[in-house]
Amino acid sequence: MNASVLRTQLSGVLRRPGRLLMTGLSVLVAAFVVFGTVLAHEIVTRTTLDTFSETPPGVSLVALAEGGYPLSPAQIAEIRTADGVTQVSGRATVGFSVGEKSSGNELEVLADPGTGPLSRITLVSGAYPAAARQIAVDRRAAGRLGVTAGSKLRLHTGDPAVRPVTVTVTGVVDGPQDAAERAWAPDSVVAGISGEPGFRRLDVLTAPGTDLMAMTTVLADRLLTDPDAYVSVTTGDTMREKEAHEAVRQLDQLFALIGMFVAIAVVAAALVATSTFRIVFAQRLQQLALLRTIGAQRGQLVFALAVEGAVVGLCTGAAGVLLAQAAGLAAPALAATAGHTLTGPGVPVAAAVAVVIGAGLLTVGAVLAPAFSAAGVAPLQALRAATTAASERGVPAPRLVAGLILVAAAAGLGWLTAARMDTAGNEVLLYIVGVGTLGFGALIVLGPLLIRPVLAVAGWPLRRLGPTGRLAVSGIGGTPRRAAAVSVVVALGVTMLAGTVVGINSLQLWTDREMAARNPADLAMFAEEPDGFGKVVTTLRAEPRFRDVTPFRMSDFSLPGSGFSHGAIEIDMTALPALRTLEASEGSVTALVPGSVVLSSAAAADLQAGAGDEVTLASEGGEGKSSRVTLRVAAVLTGDGPLRSGAVLAGNDLDRLGTPVSGVMADIAAGTRDEALAAFRALGAPASAEVAVLADARDKANGEVSSLLAAALGLLGLTVLIAVVGVGTTTGLSVLERTRESGLLRALGLTRSRLRLMIGMEAGLYGLVGAILGIVLGVPMAWLTLSALRLNLPMTFPAGWLATIVLVIAAITVLAGLLPARRAAKVSPVAALATD
Template identity: 75%
Template sequence: MTASVLRTQLSGVSRRPGRLLTTGLSVLVAAFVVFGTVLAYVIVTRTTLDTFSETPEAVSLVVYAAGGEPLNPEQVAEVRGTAGVRQAAGRVTATFTVGDASSGNELELIADPGSGPLSRITLLSGGYPRSDREIAMDRRAAARLGTTVGGTLRLHTGDRSGKPVTVTVTGVVDGPRDAAERAYAHDEAVARISGNPGFPRVDVLAADGADVQSMMNGWSERLLHDPRAYISVTTGEAMRVREAHDAVRQLDQVFALVAMFVAIAVVAAALVATSTFRIVFAQRLRQLALLRTIGAQRNQLILALAVEGAVTGLVTGAVGVVLAQLAGLAAPAVAAASGRTLTGPGVPLVAAVAVVAGAGLLTAGAVLAPAFAAAGVAPLQALRAASTLAAERGVAAPRLVAGLLLVAATGGLGWRTAGRMGSSDALIHLVGVGALGFGALIVLGPVLIRPILAVAGWPLRRLGSTGNLAVSGIGGTPRRAAAVSVVVALGVTMLAGTVVGISSLRLWTDREMAARTPADLAMFAESPDGLDEVMAGVRADPRFRDVTPFRMADFTALSGNFSHGAIAIDMAAMPALRRLEAATGNIAALGPGTVILSAVAASDFGARVGDVVTLRSDGAARVEVVAILTGDAPLRMGAVLTSADLDALGNSSAGFLADVATGTRNEALAEFRRLSGPAGAEVAVLADERDKADGEVSSLFAAALGLLGLTVLIAVVGVGTTTGLSVLERTQEFGLARALGLTRARLRMMVGLEAGLYGLIGAVLGVVLGVPMAWLTLESLRLDLPLTFPVGWLTTIVVAIAGITVLAGLLPARRAARVSPVAALAID
C-alpha cells in the first residue's frame, strides 16, 4: 500500500512539471544563491592566486623580518655584498602628512629602485630621485597635491616635536593603482627621510648561474644570530604564493559574512516552502481523503508527501545549480568584454551534489508540518466542498500560550543583554534575542495579522468593492497570510536593523568629519603676513563660499605630560562646524577666559565642565572649561579658544577654510593654488578624507542591501507563488465574482492588492522587530554610535516592499482575469 500511495503522489508531480517548479521556486532561488556563492568564492580565489602579488616576477630571494626588529643597515649591507647578488632592493613604506601636521594630506613614501626588474613603477616625466631629499610622485598624487617636477613638499612624520622635512619632486611615475596618494624614492632615501634606517624586507635578484640555495643557507646561518630580529629567507616564487594566499585569507572573512546572509536566505526559503506546500496539500484534500478511505494509513500519507517534497527539492535544487553553473562559466567571458580578467570556476561536482542534496533535505523538512496537517484530516471532512475548507479557525490556546511565553523570553533576554553592555558574550545574547523574537513572530503571526490589516486595509476599503474583497481575502486566511508575511518580515527585519545601524554610523561619521575636515579646502601659513589679501581674493571669487580664518598653536597641560593643539575659529561660521555636539556643557558659551575641550584632551587633563585649566606654550592661558565635545575639536585640535586667549599662548600659525560653491573641486583647487599665499603657505584638500569616509559608509550600505536583497528576493518569490496557488484554489470564487459584474481590470487589481498586503504586513512587522534589535545591538556592543530613527528610509522600505509584492502578484492576477466566468463556475 505504501508503494501505491507513493506512486500516486509522484505521478501527479511528473504530470505537472510546471507546478513542481512553481511549488519549489523558493528552493530553486536558494540553491542558485548558495551554489552561486560557492562559484563566486572559487572564481575570486583562483583569480587572486593567478594574478595577485606585490613581489615582482624577477625577485629570486626575499630576506624579511618575520617579527621583532627590521633588518638593520649592516644586515642589508651583508645581503648586498653576498657573491651572486645582482641587485637588492629594500622595501619599506613611510607615511607622512603633506602641509600642516594636523590637517594636511597623507602621503605614502614607498621604497623602490625606480627602474630594472625589481621596480614596480614606470617613470612618466622628469627623472627618478638620486639624492636623499628627492622623491617621485605618483601621477594621481601629483595631480591632487598640485605638484609638478621641480616643486617642493613639506613632510611631517606625525610627531609634533619633530621638524618637517622639505623634499623636491624630481619626477612623476605610474605605480600600482590604489586610492592612497603615493610617492617613491630609493630605499636608503626613504629610510633617511623617515628616520627609520631598518627595512622589513629586502628583495634580491640573483645573478645568472648563482647558487640560490647556498645563498639562502649562508644568510640563514649569519643573519639568525641577532636576538632582536627573526630573519627569514624564502624564494621569490614562495613569497608570491604566500602573498596571494594571504589575500585569499582576507577574502575568507568577507565570504564568511556573505555565508551568514545566505544562511538567512535559506531559512526564508524553508519558510516559503512550508507555506507553499500547506496550500498545495490543502488543494488536494479530496484526493488524500480518497486514499484514506481505501486503506491508506496516516503515516503512509506523511511518508508519501515527504518524499514528494524531497523530489521537488532535488529537482528544483538541480535546476538552480545548473543555472548558477552556467552563470559562473559565463563570468570570465563577461569580464573579458569589460576589460577585466577572471579565472573560470570549473565544475565543483562535490559542492554541486551537496547543494542539490541539501535542497532535497531542506524541502523534505519544510514539508513535514504541512504533511502532518494534511494527512490528519478526517476523510468525511476532507470530502466536503473545497470552499468550505478555505476558512481558518483562530489560533489555538496552546499556540497562543507558547507565543506569549516566547515574547516574555525575548523581553527577558533583551533586558539581560542590555545589562551586559560591552561583555564578550553580548553578541551571543543578541542572536538569542533575535531568534526568540522571530519565533514569537512565527507563532503569533495569525493573531497579529488582523490588527495590522485593520489599519493597513482602511485606505483600501475606500476603493469600494475591489478593496473590500482584497482585504477580506487576506483576513479570511490569517494563517496563510501570516506564513507569507513572516518571510517578508525576516528580510525587512534585517533591512530595518541595517538601515538604523548605517544611519547611526553615518551620523557619527558626519560629526567626526565635521571636526576633522570642516571645509573642502584649507590654506595653512606659518605667518599671517599677507594672508588677509589672499583671503579677500578667495571671498571675492564666486567659486568659493564660507571663507573662514583661523589660528592655531600648540599647548601642554600644566604638568607638561600631554601635548595638544588649540584653535581660534568662529564655530558658527562653517556649516560643518555647526554639526559638532557637546557631550557636556554648551558650545555657544565660548568667550574670553573660557575653552572648549575635545573628548581626548578633557580625558588627558581630567577636566570637567566648570573646571579651570592652564594651557601652557611659550606663554600660558588660564581658562574655564565651558564644554567638552563628543570627539575632536575643529581640524583635530584639542581645544577651541578665543583669539585673545590663543595670543596668550605665544607663537601661532594661521590659515583659512573655504568650501567649493560652484564648478568642480579640481577647478576650484587649481584657482585656490593660483591665488598663492604667504611664503611657506600650503594648501590641503580636506574634502578628500570626507569623501573617502562617505564612500566607505556608502559601500558598506550598498553591500549590506545587496546581501539582504537575497532574503527579500526569496520572500517576494514566496508572495508570487502563494498568490499564484491562491488563484488556482479560488477559481470558482473569481468566476462567481465575474458573473456578478466584477470586471477583469478590477479582478486584476484585487489580486494585486492582496499580494501587496502580504508585503505591507510583513514590512510593518519587520520594522517593528528590526528597529529595537538595532538599538539593542548598538547599546549592548558599546559601539558608541548615536541612536537614530531614519523615518524616511524606513518608510521607503515599507512602501518599496509593498510595491514589489504588488508586482509579484501581477502574473497571477492576469491568469485569474483570463478565466471566463462560465468555465470557472464549471470547475470542481
C-alpha cells in the first residue's frame, strides 16, 4: 500500500511539471540566491587575487623594516649593490599641508620611480620630477590646488620646528585612487623633502633568471646584522598574494553580513513553500479522501506527501543551482561589455550538491505541517468541495493560546530589554533579537485573526470602487489562513525594510546635524596672521561665486582643574543656513549675547554645567601667563559647536582668552567646486593661510549613509523578491482553485478586464496587508534597537519613506498577480463552469 500511495502522488507531480515549478518556485529562487552568493564570493575572491595588489607586477623582491627603525642607508646600499639587483625603489608616504595662496588641502607625497616595472603611475602631462624639490601631482590634486606644470607649492608638516619646503610641480600623473590629494616623486626627492633619508620598504627588481629564493636568503643574512633593525625580505609574488588575501579577508566580513540576509530570505522561502503546499493539498482533498477510503493510513499519506515535497525541493533546487551557475559563467562576459574585468567562477560541485540537498530538506520541512493537516481530515469531510476547508475561519484554541503566550513573552522580553538597556551591555542586542523572533512568531500564529481587522482598514478604498473592489476584498477575507500565510512573508521583508529605513533615516538626520555643526559651509579659510583679513572678507562678499560669506575667529580654552581643552569660536549663528539648523538641548541659541556662551554637549559635560549656570574658561597665554573669563551658559547644543568647537562666544569675550585665529566661511553659489576653490584661494588670501573644503567631508558622510541604505535595501530585496514570488504563486493556485467561481462571475456579466482587475486587487491586498503588519512590527523594533545601541541617534518616523514602501510593495504584488489574472480571464465561462 505504501508503494501504491507514493506512486499515485509522484505520478501526479511528474506528469505536471508546470505545477511542480509553481509549487517550488520560492525554493528555486532561494536556491538561486544561496548558490549565487557562493559564486559571487568566488568571483570576487578570484578577481581580487588576480587583479588587486599594491605591489607592481614587476617587483621581484620586497624588503620591509619590521622594527621601529627604517632601513638605514647602509642597509639600502647592501641591497643596491647585491649581485643580480638591477633597480631599487624606496616606498614612502609623507603628509604635508599646502601653504601660501594654494593653501588648505592636505597633500600626500609618495615615492615612485615614475617609469619602469617598479612604477605604479602613468604620466599624463608635463614631465616627471628629476631634481630636488620637484613633484608631480595627480589629477585630483591638480584640480583642487589649481596648479599646472611650473606652479610652486609651499609644503609644511605642521611642526613649528620644521621649516616649510617650496616645491615645483613638473607634471600631472594618474596613479592609484585615494580620497586624498596625492603627489609623486622619486624616492630620493621624497627623502629630501621629508628630511627622512631611510625607507621602511624597498621594492627590488632583479635580472632575468635570478634565483629569487637564494637571493632572499643572502639579503636576509646581510641585513640582520643589527638586532634592533629587523628587516624581512620576501618575493614580490608572495607580497602580492598577501596583499590580495588581506583585501579578500575584508570581503569575507561583507559576505558574512550578506549571509545573514540570505538566511532571512531562506526563512521566507520556507514560509512561502508551506503556504503553497497547504493550498495544493487543499485542492487535492478529494483524491486524499479516496486513498483514505480504500485503506491508506494517515502515516502513509504523510510519508507520500513528504516525499513529494522532497522531489519538488530537489528538482527546483537543482534548477536554481543551474541557473545561478549559468549566471556566474556569464558574469565575466557581461562585465567585459561594461569595461570591467571579472574572473569567472569554477564549478563548486560540493556547494552545489549541498544547496540542492538543502533545498530538498527545506521543502520537506515546509511540507510537514500541511501534510499532517491534509492527511488528518476525515474522509467524509474531505470529500466535500475543496474550497470548503480552505475557507474555514478563525484559529483553533491551542493555536490561539500559543499565540497569546508568544505575545506575552515578546512584551515581557521587550520590557526587560528597556529596563536593562543601560546595564546589560552588548547582550541587550540578543534580547532585541529575541523580541523580534517572538513577535514574528506571534504574527505567524495569530495571523488569521489579524487579517480581517487589517483588511477592514486596507480594503476600505477598494470597497469604494464598486462590486469589483468588494469582490476582491471578500476573496481575501474569505480565506484568512491563506491570506495570513502569504501576508506574513511579505511582513517579514517589510519589517526588515521598515526597520532599516527608520535606522538609516535617524542616522541621516544625526549626520546632517553633525555636519551642520562641524562643516557648516562649503569652504573655510584660516589665517594665523589676521592682518588685512577684513579686506579678504569684503572681496569674497563682492564675488558672485560665493554666498553667505561669514567671518569668524577661533581660540582654545581649557577647563580649570582638569586636563580637558576645547576650541572656542566667535561667529554669527544666524549667518549660515546650516548654523540656523543647530538645536539646543537646553536654553536657546538666540539668547547668546556678550557675557554668555553656548556650549557643545561635550564641553557642557566636562564643565558639568547647564543653561543658566556660570562657567569659567581658562587660556594659557605666552610667557606662562594665563587668562580666565566667567560667562553665563545661554544654551547647550545637542552636539558639537561650529567647526567642532566646544564654545560659541559673542562680542569681545574671545579676545580675553588670547590671540584668536581669523577665518572666513562661504557657500558656493555658482560654478564647480574646483572652480570656486581656485577663486577662493586667488582672492587675496594672506600668507600662511589654509583653505579647507568642508563640503568634501559632508559629501563623504552623506555618501556613506546613502551607500549603506542602498546596500541594505538591495540585500533585503531578496526577502521581498521571495515574498512577491509567494504572492504570485498563491494567486496562481487560487485562480486554478476558483476556476468555476470565475466562470460564474463571467456568466453573471463580469467582463474580462474587471475579472483581471479583481484578481490583481487581491494580489495587491496580500502585499498591502503584509506591508501594514511589517511596519507595525518593524518601526518599534527599530526604535528599540536605536535606544539599545546608545549612539544618541534621534528617534524618527519617516512617514514618507514608509508610505512609499507600502505603495511599492502593493504595486509589485499587483504586478505579480497579472499573469494569473490574464490566465483566468482567458477561460470562457462555459469551460470554467464545466471544470471540477
